Amino acid sequence: MPDPGVSIPAAYGGVEATPEWAAEIKRLAKARNAVILAHNYQLPAIQDIADYVGDSLGLSRVAAEVEADEIIFCGVHFMAESAKILSPDKRVLIPDERAGCSLADSITAEQLREWKADYPDAVVVSYVNTTAEVKALTDICCTSSNAVEVVASIDPDRDVLFLPDQFLGAHVKRETGRDNIHIWAGECHVHAGINGDELTEQADSHPDAELYIHPECGCATSALYLAGEGAVPEDKVKILSTGGMIDAARESTAKQVLVATEVGMLHQLRKAAPDVDFQPVNPRAACPYMKMITPAALLRCLTEGRDEVHVDPEIAAKARLSVQRMIEIGNPGGGE
Numbered sequence: 001m002p003d004p005g006v007s008i009p010a011a012y013g014g015v016e017a018t019p020e021w022a023a024e025i026k027r028l029a030k031a032r033n034a035v036i037l038a039h040n041y042q043l044p045a046i047q048d049i050a051d052y053v054g055d056s057l058g059l060s061r062v063a064a065e066v067e068a069d070e071i072i073f074c075g076v077h078f079m080a081e082s083a084k085i086l087s088p089d090k091r092v093l094i095p096d097e098r099a100g101c102s103l104a105d106s107i108t109a110e111q112l113r114e115w116k117a118d119y120p121d122a123v124v125v126s127y128v129n130t131t132a133e134v135k136a137l138t139d140i141c142c143t144s145s146n147a148v149e150v151v152a153s154i155d156p157d158r159d160v161l162f163l164p165d166q167f168l169g170a171h172v173k174r175e176t177g178r179d180n181i182h183i184w185a186g187e188c189h190v191h192a193g194i195n196g197d198e199l200t201e202q203a204d205s206h207p208d209a210e211l212y213i214h215p216e217c218g219c220a221t222s223a224l225y226l227a228g229e230g231a232v233p234e235d236k237v238k239i240l241s242t243g244g245m246i247d248a249a250r251e252s253t254a255k256q257v258l259v260a261t262e263v264g265m266l267h268q269l270r271k272a273a274p275d276v277d278f279q280p281v282n283p284r285a286a287c288p289y290m291k292m293i294t295p296a297a298l299l300r301c302l303t304e305g306r307d308e309v310h311v312d313p314e315i316a317a318k319a320r321l322s323v324q325r326m327i328e329i330g331n332p333g334g335g336e
């Protein structure tokens, strides 16, 4: 569901995910001593061939711990960068380096430098969907699971610059009740496309269903508002990170669950709880960048050893500090 203002490069194509393709991918990965990681929003064929599937932070942790010479990161570029930041000694490859992220692109290092100059004493809190350069200018990173705790841990008298997601920022502001939090007006065009109207319509037509909402979705604020109004029963609404959704799915006793996040997530949820009927709030909410990691791109990656992810060591060292502070506060879960 590309935003009209966002231009998505054409993905590598022409290769089907056949059993022969899968066998060749496994053979090449073994020959390279490479481990394949896939984000929850990847195409089902890519998720199914991966050694590990998860959310961005969980995968970065696997990348740091796993015994392999190479990490093949099937996700978007900032995630592969995070894996490189946390495991600087490993070779990290992404099957298509053009797989960007509209949320990470909504603030550049230059823009953050200018914003910081306006609030020299502020503490900078960045959601993990940011480039390595932005993380290097950040005091504490956060995920959707610990954003509220991270901001609550900061001296109440100090200004906070929260970036780049305005919906997560609004959620944190409401939960902490802080007036001195300044929120960058960035958004993910995929999540912003899941709106309150669609949610109300779906909730009305599926009155017995539970609702899983990812806080980066544009619908999170209206979902909480609707729950407060009694339009959606409060106990049926769960605000969860992607990792939290999988845990909740395994324990769910609901017959049907409406899911407000990127549609790739449904593949893992259906595998985790096959008896539950998971339905997307917006079936068109597919991240076009995530879907650039095609069977052809993965084959090219393993055949040619491309595209390698490089992060300047000085930037990586500073970025690592802000990520480590995030891991120390609360339960960071897994990010997007």
Ligand code: SF4
Pocket (backbone or CB within 6 Å): 076, 100, 101, 102, 103, 104, 129, 188, 189, 190, 191, 262, 287, 288, 289, 290, 336
């Ligand atoms: S779904 Fe949105 S936030 Fe996530 S990678 Fe795609 S563009 Fe970025």
